[in-house]
């Protein structure tokens with residue numbers, strides 16, 4: 001079973017994140033930021049990952065950021081040598097008025113291009129300006145190439161949630177396995 005736990009303790013935060021890639025979408029998430037919990041639960045549910053995240057700390061910014069660092073590292077470690085994985089994954093996810101596109105590549109080349117704008121300063125209790133940073137943090141720590149765009153949408157909640165559902169679905173596809181060859185013409189990733 002592909003799984004990993006990352007524990008991270010700094011002067012700012014105490015974080016524990018576990019992920020089981022071949023899971024069923026069970027989430028046990030407590031970060032103290034309700035909307036962030038909601039996004040991570042959506043990610044786990046639609047990616048069919050079993051995800052545990054327990055995060056505490058001084059500020060919302062540090063807690064959310066360090067949780068995404070741990071999640072990215074847990075994913076990267078859980079993947080191991082990446083033999084047999086599909087490597088690329090994508091999703092176009094509607095949620096009422098909103099339509100989100102997520103495309104990613106786990107080939108080890110870190111890059112992120114996140115085209116998301118919100119109308120309001122707050123996503124409930126998560127600062128909107130953190131959203132792009134959280135996805136970039138995930139991409140750099142999981143060593144992934146991540147492209148996200150909101151193709152259309154009005155409601156901030158729907159836009160944000162569609163992105164995290166899409167991230168789960170795209171990642172689920174990318175980590176799916178067939179055979180045991182390294183998915184690169186170089187023979188290594």
Ligand SMILES: [Mn+2]
Pocket residue numbers: 038157161
């Ligand atoms: Mn919702």
